[in-house]
Amino acid sequence: MxxxxxxxxxxxxxxxxxxxxxxxxxxxxxxxxxxxxxxxxxPHEEFAEIAAEEIRDNYRDVLQYSTTEGSKTFRRGVSGWLKEQGIEASIDEILVTTASQQGLDLICKAFVDPADVIFCGLPTYLGAIQAFTLFQATKIGIPLEDDGMNLDVLEEEIGAARRGGKVLKGIYVIPDFQNPSGITMSLKKRERLLEIARREDLLIFEDNPYGHLRFSGEPIRSIYSLDDEGRVIMLVTFSKTLAAGLRLAVMLARGDAMDALVRVKQATDLCTSKLIQRLAARYIERYRFDxxxxxxxxxxxxxxxxxxxxxxxxxxxxxxxxxxxxxxxxxxxxxxxxxxxxxxxxxxxxxxxxxxxxxxxxxxxxxxxxxxxxxxxxxxxxxxxxxxxxxxxxxxxxxxxxxxxxxxx
Amino acid sequence: MxxxxxxxxxxxxxxxxxxxxxxxxxxxxxxxxxxxxxxxxxPHEEFAEIAAEEIRDNYRDVLQYSTTEGSKTFRRGVSGWLKEQGIEASIDEILVTTASQQGLDLICKAFVDPADVIFCGLPTYLGAIQAFTLFQATKIGIPLEDDGMNLDVLEEEIGAARRGGKVLKGIYVIPDFQNPSGITMSLKKRERLLEIARREDLLIFEDNPYGHLRFSGEPIRSIYSLDDEGRVIMLVTFSKTLAAGLRLAVMLARGDAMDALVRVKQATDLCTSKLIQRLAARYIERYRFDxxxxxxxxxxxxxxxxxxxxxxxxxxxxxxxxxxxxxxxxxxxxxxxxxxxxxxxxxxxxxxxxxxxxxxxxxxxxxxxxxxxxxxxxxxxxxxxxxxxxxxxxxxxxxxxxxxxxxxx
The missing domain is CATH 3.90.1150.10 (Aspartate Aminotransferase, domain 1)
Incomplete structure (x- = not known):
């Protein structure tokens, strides 16, 4: 075998x-x-109520196939919720994914050929390492400091990889309370990271599973919201903020990048469960998510x-x-x-x-x-x-x- | 971009x-x-009842991460249900997937390098073509006859591809009421297909989304149940038999093949929603699925x-x-x-x-x-x-x- x-x-x-x-x-x-x-x-009491109601009253819809992009009701709800946090993303810039591990899979499918370089933290999220490895990316680790990735080292490593004739694709970061280190990237570093990505023409893959679980300090703007070129692709999962068992996340991207991601999502699992999307949509609609x-x-x-x-x-x-x-x-x-x-x-x-x-x-x-x-x-x-x-x-x-x-x- | x-x-x-x-x-x-x-x-009334009950009473479990292989309760139920139809698959031979499109994605990840050959029907399922194309497989079409794939042509094409120096990986078939043709492969052809696969050392990817929706004629044994070498990987979705919106299927495989599929599933989406698995498990447990x-x-x-x-x-x-x-x-x-x-x-x-x-x-x-x-x-x-x-x-x-x-x- x-x-x-x-x-x-x-x-x-x-x-x-x-x-x-x-x-x-x-x-x-x-x-x-x-x-x-x-x-x-x-929020299980709320989910139990919503699930029974949606399945009973809207089964023709919620038990049927969804579109590949995802339910408009859900994406509209997410768009509004993100706006409250200073993240502007229209419905067309939101792709629903079967949790953020799928987001990483789609990123690899859309952007990564074997040997292409992705820069990531030392340490970084194990699931991202697995996805990048499966797609045979070259993973270059950049040490973390107390305020996030060491960007001097990043610039050196970019230079070295270019001189080595590598194809450089992007930088994978978890700016808020990074997995596994718990470290948060400062605003200054987020801005500089984006500048580096612009200058070097790299994509930024911004993974944000924990940003809404802040218990001290002030929120810091996402790199996605600092970007005006469509260079940043952001992953926002509901695994920690609603429930891991939903397997539900969104992916923010613009223009051609979104087009490519939708196409690979279609070949990957056709669509994410509409029932699950509707559970989250109704929850956001009816309850105080904040x-x-x-x-x-x-x-x-x-x-x-x-x-x-x-x-x-x-x-x-x-x-x-x-x-x-x-x-x-x-x-x-x-x-x-x-x-x-x-x-x-x-x-x-x-x-x-x-x-x-x-x-x-x-x-x-x-x-x-x-x-x-x-x-x-x-x-x-x-x-x-x-x-x-x-x-x-x-x-x-x-x-x-x-x-x-x-x-x- | x-x-x-x-x-x-x-x-x-x-x-x-x-x-x-x-x-x-x-x-x-x-x-x-x-x-x-x-x-x-x-079965929406049943699902509404089960969903409310499971979320309310077992939220600690059903709203949490599942294992990558899938819920044991669900796999046990599926194993029993398959047995009634003459398909022997222990829990360890069942991998839960986020519907069968993901099964195709996992097959490609585990087995297909660029340019590897997959034989498929002329015509065949569009989603399979998309998955194979995304993984840059060489797709060789084999005409269908009234009783399934023309196996003489298959043998000729295998010979031609071998002479062309290609790496041959497998044969993709939908033996029952094929998508899109509605054609069913005869038992004789299933047996001969398996013989060819043995002789040529090829895998068989048997996709069975409609086998349980037979409305005339007698059921024909699956190729999976004819195989005693672990050469056949079978996909059984619940999209048509329970509800498309669940995004739920199982994949049957043995030994090393299962091990590889579990590893790629993990990097792909970690696990399938346990809530969804439990909905189906309880349905199979409590109601007469037959x-x-x-x-x-x-x-x-x-x-x-x-x-x-x-x-x-x-x-x-x-x-x-x-x-x-x-x-x-x-x-x-x-x-x-x-x-x-x-x-x-x-x-x-x-x-x-x-x-x-x-x-x-x-x-x-x-x-x-x-x-x-x-x-x-x-x-x-x-x-x-x-x-x-x-x-x-x-x-x-x-x-x-x-x-x-x-x-x-």
Whole structure:
């Protein structure tokens, strides 16, 4: 059978997170691994009511095929909602996708030939790495600083790739509370990133799954809204703001780019479920989405604070141990002393009944062995405290073992 | 922007059907174009009840991410349902997909490198052509006979492609009530097709969207159930048997093939909506799916009979005019005299307020200009009669015009 495999699938690996999710399903494990939203944030009473009503009264419509672009009712609702946040996107600039992972798939299909270059963060979202890898892109990682991607390094890497004769396609960024680092890109850097993209004629793929889950600081304008050339393609998923099980997102793009994306979407899955689109559309129409977002942001703030408190309380005061303190989103990012391998350490953590995502999987340069991602979204505040306590024990033992090894060798 | 497009998107065109669907939306047009199921066949009362219940009682589960393979509850239900029809597929041999168009996308991702050969019917499903084209496959069309693909021609074409140094990957077939032709492949041909695939070491991609919508004749074994080598990958959508708006299908595959398909599914959209999977699972669990299928098959039988009656009544008795009379599915296929171009004729048909799919779009060899597809699934029996009457008038005028042209030149 393997001789029939495409070259793209021979180059793709199973995801580490995916195998982890299986472990994390065991009830005795406190899992900080998968980026699962807290199910208590899903507006289920409202959805139950809307679903019954729409299926009963509008079944001829909602159970039928949708257009490839998506339901006009839904896109109109999204357009209005985005406008409140300073993002101008007409219905024609909105393509409904089967969640944002599909958005990444469509971007690759529309723009990426094998060996084309995509620049991305070090670290960056694992699912994006998987999509880019499947389409055989050359992924060049750019280190992150406290205010986002290091743009000096980006410019150097662009120059080096050009000199290497590569076809450069775009830059993939998650400006707000990045996955996995929790880092937010400053306005200044967003503006400069756009300037670089203009000068170098690159596209920007702006992924925004968490932007509406801000719990401190002021919102920063999206790169999409700074752009007047149609150079930025933006992904806005409802997986975290409404419910992951909807598999619903939108993709903002203009002109020819939108035309290409619609064509590849059609060959990919014809259309996204109209029932699902209508659930979200009616919710946005009838309820105060802004209040819902404010409420779930408070939930995640409490959980983040519980995690930071626990980290401060339990983690050893060792050189090289530090973590981010994000203004939103679902993740805290953590560095351990050089020499610790968080992939190897995971076995011990699982034994101690706590799980996380080893950072190496989120680094396209093979680095990040001493880093890890902690999702604070799913566990209760009590479990966050206990889970971090367990993790700190594992970390302490790991450091002690490394020190012994150091003496022994 | 176009300079950024991938080579695959530069080679893909917008679908003719897709543009047609827009026209067909105008209420004054009787449309036989899109393969839309009759919405009265959607079990909406049951879905409304299940949706409300599942969202209210199991929101923590159904509104959360699913595993990439799909919900076990749903796959267990599907496995049992398939068994009743002589198809043995364990849970591990079932991958849930976001409808069967995604199944085709995953097949291409897992198996097709640019220029690899896929054999398919002349004509074949337009969406499959689009998927294969997007992945830059070489599509070789094999003429259909009354009992399915002409396997002598297939063997010749396999030989020719091998001599041409091509990499041969597989054969795409829709054995039951094929889209667009309505033709069913005989058991004898299914067995011989599998033998050819074995001898030539090719995969078979068996697409079965309509197999459960049989309204006359006896069911014929699927190629998947004849295969004991894991050489056949089967797609079974619920778009026609439950509701198109669910965007739900399963893909049957074994061993390494399943492993590859799961990996590419993960990078494609992570998972299919668990809410949607659960709707279908509970429906299969609680209700008599077999009786539902028998009932909707009767609906389509009545509509097919109305269409055949109208064709017999209105179409001119002209050499070269004929049509298929399918035992199931949604489509009648029609030939007009050589020299008539159904793509050009469509303008006149739309003027007369009737629509169909021109056959050329479903031919990978550039042929089929004088053919067309008539979907009897959506229109009422009255509209079928009136629509075919209108179409017959258009055809008569077209033939008369061609005859005048013939005299004039």
């Amino acid at each position: 393997r001789k029939h495999f495409s070259s793209r699938v021979l180059g793709a690996k199973r995801s580490a997170i995916r195998e982890l999710l299986k472990l994390a399903e065991r009830p005795e494990i406190i899992s900080f691994s998968g980026g699962f939203p807290d199910p208590e944030t899903f 209040l819902h977002l404010a409420e779930i942001s408070r939930t995640y703030r409490r959980k983040k604070e519980a995690m930071i408190r626990a980290l401060e309380r339990y983690m050893p005061a060792e050189d090289g141990i530090r973590w981010t303190d994000p203004d939103g989103g679902l993740f805290v990012w953590m560095w351990l002393p050089e020499g610790i391998d968080t992939e190897e350490m995971l076995d011990r953590a699982i034994e101690e009944k706590v799980a996380y995502v080893p950072g190496a999987a989120t680094h396209v340069d093979g680095g990040g062995a001493n880093t890890l991602r902690l999702a604070f979204s799913l566990a209760s505040e009590e479990d966050i405290d206990e889970g971090i306590r367990r993790l700190a024990e594992v970390v302490k033992r790991e450091i002690a073992a490394k020190k012994r090894e150091g003496v022994a060798t | 176009r300079k950024h497009f991938s080579s695959r998107v530069l080679g893909a065109k917008r679908s003719a059907i897709r543009e047609l669907l827009k026209l067909a939306e105008r209420p004054e047009i009787i449309s036989f174009s899109g393969g839309f199921p009759d919405p009265e066949t959607f 009786l539902h299928l028998a009932e909707i098959s009767r609906t389509y039988r009545r509509k097919k009979e109305a269409m055949i009656r109208a064709l017999e009544r209105y179409m001119p008795a002209e050499d070269g005019i004929r049509w298929t009379d399918p035992d199931g599915g949604l489509f009648v296929w029609m030939w007009l005299p050589e020299g008539i171009d159904t793509e050009e004729m469509l303008d006149r048909a739309i003027e007369e307020k009737v629509a169909y799919v021109p056959g050329a779009a479903t031919h990978v060899d550039g042929g089929g200009a004088n053919t067309l597809r008539l979907a009897f699934s959506l229109a009422s029996e009255e509209d079928i009669d009136e629509g075919i009457r209108r179409l017959a008038e258009v055809v008569k005028r077209e033939i008369a015009a061609k005859k005048r042209e013939g005299v004039a030149t």
